Amino acid sequence: MEGILPLIWKTLLLYIVIIVSMRLMGKRQIGQLQPFEFAVAVMISELAALPLTEDDRKLHHALIPIAVLVTCQLLISYISIKGVRIRGYICGKPTVVIRNGRMLEKTMRKEMCTINELLEQLRFHSVQNVSDVEYAILETNGQLSVILKSQKRPVTPEDLKIETKYEGCTIDLIIDGILMEETMKKMNIDKNWLDQQLKERGISDYRMVFYAAVDTSGNLYVQKKGEYLE
Template sequence: MLIIVVRTLILYILVVIIMRIMGKRQIGQLQPFELVIAIMISELAAVPMQDKRIPLINGIIPILTLLFAQITFSFIGLKSTRARAIICGRPSILIQNGKINEAELRKEMYSVNDLLEQLRIKNIYNIADVEFALLETNGQLSVIPKSQKRPVSPEDLNIPTKYEGLSLDIIVDGEISHENLKLANLDVNWLNDTLSKFGINNPKDVLLASLDSEGKLYYQLKERRNN
């Protein structure tokens, strides 16, 4: 039993490391060859876990081979657009200039109902509002509405806007992020002084505190638990 547990942990750690090396894409964002490799890696890892008669190395070597293949294909795709088109394919234009492209639908084995369903997922309920719809190589649908159907932006109304950068998480579950404080050119003394203005004497009482690009601090205290 102990051997199975150890083998499982080794393979689990190996697969997690490999998936991190492959990148942070979600399953729905994987290219076809990446999805195939991910499925094969999971299958190869499962066999040595279930059968301890199979040497562990017999599972590790094929997994590392697939990782090498994935990195190689990705590198080739980065260096050559023609190779990437062969490996990953090209986007298909399902709607062009407001008109459904029936030939592309047949080629991709995509029904009109599938197209309408994906448009609804994109919060578009009238196909007449669509100028272009592209089926990306990872299977997701990108939609470009007609210009008169797009949401109004401040630029359309000539309204000036302020710059909005990413907020920095200063405290998460009572733990101070010294790295983010440094990025904001602040220190712990500033944080303690700011918290004291809100009647907070201990950062550990804070569930979350974040700093926006204008220097405003948002915070929420932890719920008090009765012992």
């Protein structure tokens, strides 16, 4: 029992340190990380495991290197924001791998991108034929951006000269029985109006609501808890 409590304390502390470190690095998904950011994330996770797996390692053996890595990452991010040329050296540059429906063999070899990998990425974008692509660009984070030829793009209301109404974001009002009071204040949504709308639907308590939201037209969407379980 004596050895378990310090281990739990170390684990919780390192968990908090990692969460804070990741938050400082910015809101990025794994697939959106630049190479140097991914390297920092992997090193932080490895360093955090040392005091937990090796008895001779003290807590500061992980905390100090993690602090140094986060500082370096923030410094590099700051420098890359300030200078376009420096950003190119640190993050690299986007590379065109398909132009006018033709795969660029030399560029693909340079980027070590195989035909199978490229076709797989195209399928993720619902593209079946390489000939339909005007440009495919391999971004610095490894993601593929696809620009279809104008004849192959989906038709938009603008193409048909159809006027459309403005559509803003749907505003979350209740999530899993919890009222989003701060959101309602920011968006100037009257709580009494919401209560009346819920009352008309036979709902007397926010805890009965699984999800509720309102769109820019004032239409309220409500789903009760237990209404759809499958």
